[in-house]
Amino acid sequence: MKAEDRRELVLIAATGVFGDRGYVATTTDQVAKAAGVSQPYVVRMFGTKEQLFLEVLGRALDRLLVTFRGVLAESSDNLSGRLGLAYVELLRDRGLLLSLMHGFLLGADPVIGPVVRRGFLNVYRFLREEAGFTAEASQRFLEGGMMLNTLVGLRMSDDFESDPSANELLCAALPQKLDVVLDLGAAQRAEQR
Amino acid sequence: MKAEDRRELVLIAATGVFGDRGYVATTTDQVAKAAGVSQPYVVRMFGTKEQLFLEVLGRALDRLLVTFRGVLAESSDNLSGRLGLAYVELLRDRGLLLSLMHGFLLGADPVIGPVVRRGFLNVYRFLREEAGFTAEASQRFLEGGMMLNTLVGLRMSDDFESDPSANELLCAALPQKLDVVLDLGAAQRAEQR
């Protein structure tokens, strides 16, 4: 395997771990183990843990916008619904949306803050300028996204079977694509260490 | 000052710091300094940092529900709007909503996870059972709340003046009460260390 591939591999592994534990709680050693390399090598490749996280965020935002542009290119009817479904599908990319969400809460950080604000606003601008949404429609769309991120962060699907309220809430929040969240929850619980 | 008051003081200070930095990034020393006591004393009072965070979360959820019940008791017209305004007003309680939001993303944590899921579902049940909202209305309400939390976590108000998109987004998201978020942002930047 050559270096470029290995780098991508580490980035994917890091996305998963950051998504699970957040930026600060994640150790470079956990990332290294997940990627099957040594801890110092992870640091060597990216300089610092902070740089690694920034690359994870950048990659995640890239994929998000690429995905959305793909949906837009396909057709333009029921855009909001189709973008929403594509967003939920991104949950399959382990840790992608959750790494972003963790980043969003670090707006007070002098380095991470500006990056996540710019990233979030790029998504907003896509909705307004490329997808042609009104300000209200864009906002509504993002509200749904933040709600999904939160429910996934909460691991609300853990209570899907045992708690009627959790069940109802998830069904209401995910008219379609409920299966993606439930699959993901099962996978996460399985790999629990 | 007697012990009970001091305990409350530390809890308030901790809420502010946890809200700013998140659970893991917050040090018990930062909390101690913010409260004007010694670091070991903070640990003594609450046992562990984790226990302290759990108490912060519990207090925050209490205040949230107490506030909502107060709004409900006043009158029952335009409930959704009035609950929303009361929610935004809770931003004045420094770190309260952000500590909760940080907690919500720690659903994978074996100790914190169950607590935040229960707390979130209690709010949902309030909306459904006490406020009489439909499942869809409850979900919509929570979506708006998670969006607000995210925008505040992002410190989006930092870009309010310099970025037209940020400006538009904040205005769309906060038809009223924009001043609360802007005041808060100014205060946060002022105390930046």
Next chain:
DNA sequence: GTCTATATGCGGATAGAC
């Protein structure tokens, strides 16, 4: 390019004085 070994700093928690 990738590893092992390790230095260094920091933070939670404890001991114990007052």
Next chain:
DNA sequence: GTCTATCCGCATATAGAC
């Protein structure tokens, strides 16, 4: 009830071998 002093473990980062 509250402090000072301090232990200990852990995580990032560096040095340097292969």
